[in-house]
Amino acid sequence: MWALFNLLANAAQIYSILLVIYVLMSWVPSTRETSIGRLLAKICEPYLDIFRKIIPPIGMIDISPIVALIALNLIVRGLFTVFQWIA
Numbered sequence: 588m589w590a591l592f593n594l595l596a597n598a599a600q601i602y603s604i605l606l607v608i609y610v611l612m613s614w615v616p617s618t619r620e621t622s623i624g625r626l627l628a629k630i631c632e633p634y635l636d637i638f639r640k641i642i643p644p645i646g647m648i649d650i651s652p653i654v655a656l657i658a659l660n661l662i663v664r665g666l667f668t669v670f671q672w673i674a
Contacts, residue, residue, distance in 0.1 A: 592670045599663045603656055606631050610652045 609627040612618040619628065638651035638658070 588670065588674055592666060595666060596663055599659055602630075602634075603659055606635070606652060606656060606659075 605627060609624075609631040612624055612627065618624050635652060635655055638655045639649070642651045642654055644650075
């Protein structure tokens, strides 16, 4: 049971890192046109779009990735609590 949680927690950690890399790539627009940028867009945009629909940009600043990372962290913590309760 804990192996499943560890797998999910590690996957969430890797996904968080990919999100941060994708957001940092937005500071240099030409990097999103690379093959890595397009791959990260396919991986990250579906998750980020959920938050972009809810949270509009503030001026030129898009805070939805920050909220997305916080939500992912809260989901992992919630799963940890559920796994503790079950085990």
